[in-house]
Amino acid sequence: MKILFIMAWRNLWRNKRRTYITATSVVLALVLALFMRSMQFGSYETMIRAGVNEVGNMQIHDTGYWDNKTIDRAFFTNPELEQKISSLPGVLHMLPHLETFVLTSYGDKTKGVQLVGVNPEAEDLQVNISGKITSGSYLKKGQAGLVIGDKIAEYLNINIGDSLVVMGQGYEGTTAVGIYPVTGIAHYVSPQMNNLIVYMNLETLQKLIFPFKPGLLTGISVYCEPGLEDQLLSTIKASVGDHFEVISWKVMLSDMLQSIKLDNLSGMVMLMILYIIVAFGIFSTVLMMTVERRRQFAVMISIGMRKGKLVITSIFESIFIALIGVVAGLILTTPALMYLYLNPIRMTGEMAAMYESFNQEPLMAFSIAPSIFFSQSLIVLSLALLSALYPIFYVLRFNVLNALRQ
Amino acid sequence: MSIIQINNLHKTYTDTKVPVKAVNGISLSIEEGEFTAIVGPSGSGKTTFLNLMGGLDTPTEGDILIGGKNIKDLNSRQLIDFRLHHIGFVFQSYNLIPVLTAIENVAFIMELQGIPKKERHQIAMELLKKTGLEGKENYRPGELSGGQQQRVSVARALASKPKFILADEPTANLDSASTEDLLNMMAELNKSENMTFIFSTHDKRVMDKARRIVTIDDGKVVSDV
Numbered sequence: 001m002k003i004l005f006i007m008a009w010r011n012l013w014r015n016k017r018r019t020y021i022t023a024t025s026v027v028l029a030l031v032l033a034l035f036m037r038s039m040q041f042g043s044y045e046t047m048i049r050a051g052v053n054e055v056g057n058m059q060i061h062d063t064g065y066w067d068n069k070t071i072d073r074a075f076f077t078n079p080e081l082e083q084k085i086s087s088l089p090g091v092l093h094m095l096p097h098l099e100t101f102v103l104t105s106y107g108d109k110t111k112g113v114q115l116v117g118v119n120p121e122a123e124d125l126q127v128n129i130s131g132k133i134t135s136g137s138y139l140k141k142g143q144a145g146l147v148i149g150d151k152i153a154e155y156l157n158i159n160i161g162d163s164l165v166v167m168g169q170g171y172e173g174t175t176a177v178g179i180y181p182v183t184g185i186a187h188y189v190s191p192q193m194n195n196l197i198v199y200m201n202l203e204t205l206q207k208l209i210f211p212f213k214p215g216l217l218t219g220i221s222v223y224c225e226p227g228l229e230d231q232l233l234s235t236i237k238a239s240v241g242d243h244f245e246v247i248s249w250k251v252m253l254s255d256m257l258q259s260i261k262l263d264n265l266s267g268m269v270m271l272m273i274l275y276i277i278v279a280f281g282i283f284s285t286v287l288m289m290t291v292e293r294r295r296q297f298a299v300m301i302s303i304g305m306r307k308g309k310l311v312i313t314s315i316f317e318s319i320f321i322a323l324i325g326v327v328a329g330l331i332l333t334t335p336a337l338m339y340l341y342l343n344p345i346r347m348t349g350e351m352a353a354m355y356e357s358f359n360q361e362p363l364m365a366f367s368i369a370p371s372i373f374f375s376q377s378l379i380v381l382s383l384a385l386l387s388a389l390y391p392i393f394y395v396l397r398f399n400v401l402n403a404l405r406q
Numbered sequence: 407m408s409i410i411q412i413n414n415l416h417k418t419y420t421d422t423k424v425p426v427k428a429v430n431g432i433s434l435s436i437e438e439g440e441f442t443a444i445v446g447p448s449g450s451g452k453t454t455f456l457n458l459m460g461g462l463d464t465p466t467e468g469d470i471l472i473g474g475k476n477i478k479d480l481n482s483r484q485l486i487d488f489r490l491h492h493i494g495f496v497f498q499s500y501n502l503i504p505v506l507t508a509i510e511n512v513a514f515i516m517e518l519q520g521i522p523k524k525e526r527h528q529i530a531m532e533l534l535k536k537t538g539l540e541g542k543e544n545y546r547p548g549e550l551s552g553g554q555q556q557r558v559s560v561a562r563a564l565a566s567k568p569k570f571i572l573a574d575e576p577t578a579n580l581d582s583a584s585t586e587d588l589l590n591m592m593a594e595l596n597k598s599e600n601m602t603f604i605f606s607t608h609d610k611r612v613m614d615k616a617r618r619i620v621t622i623d624d625g626k627v628v629s630d631v
Contacts, residue, residue: 003506003510003514003517006506006510007503007505007506010506011505014504014505296501296503296504299497299501299503300503301486302460302462302489302495303489303490303518303562303563303566304486304487304489304491304515304519305490305518306483306486306487306518307486309518400462401457401462404457404497
């Protein structure tokens with residue numbers, strides 16, 4: 001076997017220029033593929049991270065709330081259950097929310113918004129709303145103020161210190177009406193949030209929605225350690241019983257996941273085209289290497305070399321070309337991607353606006369997930385093996401005498 | 407003792423417009439230790455005859471018994487193994503493996519036979535010494551002259567310890583001096599090792615060295631002296 005290995009390696013260097021050109025095409029394809037996939041996966045990871053950061057790894061609601069988000073499916077806080085869940089290994093923290101859709105009014109303008117009651121300090125630690133405040137200040141514990149998206153402020157023509165009238169449905173048929181000062185105006189990455197979200201203190205909102213009993217919630221976001229999500233999802237589901245539903249972020253952000261899938265698919269199509277070109281490059285080299293050694297093959301079979309061993313030599317040759325390309329491609333790409341992973345490119349101007357229009361942070365992030373490197377290298381090696389099919393068929397159908405007569 | 411027994415051998419090519427009888431009823435016996443030249447004009451059928459003897463081609467009719475074994479009964483895989491262990495080949499254009507050195511070319515065939523590395527290295531060194539290539543072991547074919555390449559080719563053919571060596575016009579690409587050297591070397595090996603050599607040739611110098619000359623024309627033996 002060793003001699004076959006040596007022969008295959010040396011055969012590659014019989015025509016150095018050809019081998020260099022083929023290996024270079026593999027390198028270029030791999031570099032392109034790795035950059036493309038790293039960028040794609042980097043952006044997916046950023047989107048998912050940002051999404052999970054906002055909604056939590058999972059949320060606990062009253063059963064049926066996710067499908068029918070009405071305030072009547074709110075529930076009262078259950079400290080015992082919350083304590084039980086927060087003490088589960090892997091649970092980092094929990095953020096209670098009360099959310100409802102209300103009508104806001106200022107001057108002669110009205111606008112529908114999503115009112116979100118939060119624990120200001122805990123929420124800020126997770127979501128960093130205070131970092132998005134463009135004027136005024138973030139909520140303080142116990143303060144009956146509002147933080148509104150900048151598009152809402154623009155539409156209602158409302159400023160810091162102005163009072164906003166809030167009208168909506170309360171819990172169990174009550175009416176919720178209140179007037180609160182705007183303490184802060186925020187700019188979020190998502191235009192939808194800028195146009196829709198109003199934050200206020202959880203206790204204040206609870207009093208507005210149902211003043212007769214404290215502790216009303218529509219959901220509790222649960223944040224957990226990476227990798228324990230699936231396991232915790234089933235544990236928590238079992239803990240909360242039938243009165244509550246536990247929804248994974250994958251369900252809550254299913255639209256985002258769909259768009260990621262679609263984008264991933266288009267990336268794969270692009271890669272497929274790229275790899276088809278590379279496959280032809282490898283194939284043409286293998287073809288030339290095979291056909292030009294027709295007589296040599298005939299001699300080797302004549303002196304007693306089995307066709308199977310010739311086939312193995314040809315397979316080694318294809319793999320070597322691909323390996324040279326893969327190793328060189330990885331050496332070139334890995335440090336660059338590592339740098340870009342640690343130093344993502346922040347977009348400005350029109351590019352930033354384009355990112356924001358897709359509800360994305362204007363950040364070109366890169367991924368260094370080992371699976372990207374592994375899968376792309378494996379694809380190139382598979383293409384090389386595929387190219388080796390030609391010499392296999394060629395050798396198996398080979399007519400020694402015809403070749404010797406040549 | 408007869409190592410090759412050929413009985414009423416026919417080979418007709420039917421893949422041409424008109425069937426061609428390349429070998430037309432040859433019967434021949436070759437004894438161990440012979441130094442035989444198969445001669446004849448171009449198209450006489452001598453290369454086809456050699457290919458049939460070497461198991462590279464299959465006869466239309468007739469038998470080829472090598473060491474008592476009728477190679478007509480072997481399938482293609484068995485034929486490859488048979489050639490590996492029983493027949494040595496020397497080709498007109500040397501046909502060494504260009505990416506292997508002289509010693510690797512000689513040892514290659516022994517590796518195919520499964521001979522251990524140390525042993526095959528030792529045998530290959532001895533054979534290169536016998537063929538006058540001491541010091542050229544690590545040269546690749548491209549770095550050797552035609553005569554030297556043909557010597558490596560002979561060493562390779564000997565390496566498998568074959569029953570006989572088939573040489574298809576081995577001197578056709580060599581100059582006079584190299585031809586003389588090669589023939590002397592093969593004659594010496596024929597004497598010292600009792601190795602059977604069968605040549606196909608046009609070369610008068612080869613015929614002069616041969617102890618038996620079989621002349622073929624129109625696929626038939628026309629003389630055997």
